[in-house]
Amino acid sequence: MNNIIEIKDLTKKFNQKKAVDNLSLNIKQGEIFGLIGPDGAGKTTTLRILSGIMLPSSGRISVLGFSLPDDAEAVKEHIGYMCQKFNLYIDLTVNENINFFADLFLISRTVLEKRIQPLMEMTRLGPFRKRLAGDLSGGMKQKLALICTLIHRPKVLFLDEPTTGVDPVSRRDFWRILHNILLEGVTILVSTPYMDEAEWCNRIGLVFNGRMLSIATPHNLKKDLKSIVVEVPADVKITKGMVRDVPGLMDYQLLGEKHHIILRDEAGLNRLKNMAAHKDRIRIVPPTVEDVFINTIKESRK
């Protein structure tokens, strides 16, 4: 399969600060790729550059065979970009917002109605077509924004944190819709700060401080983690001060009912077992994407 997006050594500087630092990534047709990272990681900057609305400082980019930034205008009619901030008209209805976007892309009302029908079913926004966009719930606003991004039938979608601030049920709903869109052969690059959303992506890239720390399938990312993730119930007397001296300690957190500890290797595990009076209550658990992320950041600082 061909790469639909190719990014080589992309860097974006604001003054002297690198918001995106030497980032390289290839995405194949039909993939859903997640750009995962915390605030300020460089997700928005990357997506803006790929959508042709921001100039890179250096690097080579190709989207659908168009070279950016030179062919930015030409690529725009083939891609859909949903920005992080809700940018629809809150004092227009759902219908009026959709019509506005259709007019921008010179789509006739007859063609529009045909295209809208399946999207309305998919998003279940049909009954709300006459409601003001400003009166929609957070999740519905994001679905409307997605519809507006889709009506010109883009081949590639760039979605910037579409689920941020959306309740967990609507978030699942939104990801299901994205998977429906994938079935039509669209390629999706989506950013999110929520590590648990990694599972919805074919592959993910962990970004931090503008750098791509790792690219893999969610499964491989977790499988390849060399460190050990340990859980101990909170009632077992372990304190932050005590674990500080455990060899190879990568991370320690008290999460509600359990101590969650990441260790570089078995050596630390034995020390931990000797420390707690209840060895049998120390449990090695499968890592989450968040564990991998914390581990990767710590390793990258060594």
Ligand SMILES: Nc1ncnc2c1ncn2[C@@H]1O[C@H](COP(=O)(O)OP(=O)(O)OP(=O)(O)O)[C@@H](O)[C@H]1O
């Ligand atoms: N126009 C700008 N001028 C100066 N600095 C900027 C500009 N845009 C972004 N930055 C800086 O670049 C870095 C990356 O920002 P970016 O918005 O791309 O991150 P992000 O991963 O999208 O974060 P968030 O999750 O908060 O949306 C940050 O340090 C930010 O302050």
Ligand SMILES: [Mg+2]
């Ligand atoms: Mg952002």
